[in-house]
Amino acid sequence: MDCLFCKIAAKEIPAKIVHEDEELVAFEDISPQAPVHILVIPRQHISRLNDLQPEHDELVGKIIRLAKKLAKERDIDQAGYRVVMNCNEQAGQSVFHIHLHLLGGRAMQWPPG
């Protein structure tokens, strides 16, 4: 499949991988928007949040709990951090393989732009 994040998960395209297991891969965002900016993806190709099904519930839980673990490892868990999943163009989704952004290390604005 011609998908950038599938290729990163398969190590066909290099990335700074910070975690990998049977189901998930986490890597540094190539264009970081905060001192900590990590993307967490499932190895399974799911194009967008709209495609999630009940069978994905456990996987989604694991994605969020990995973000929590990485936040602690990067020592941003107490100060605070943000997780973002963009769905489709108007939200700014540019890679159509679901991914969670873990952002931290600076104060965040609300509402997001």
Ligand code: AMP
């Ligand atoms: P989104 O706009 O929510 O779809 O997020 C896609 C993210 O992927 C952006 O933050 C990009 O900076 C990031 N990105 C794009 N290409 C790469 C790459 N080759 N390695 C790491 N991150 C990437």
Ligand code: ZN
């Ligand atoms: Zn993919």
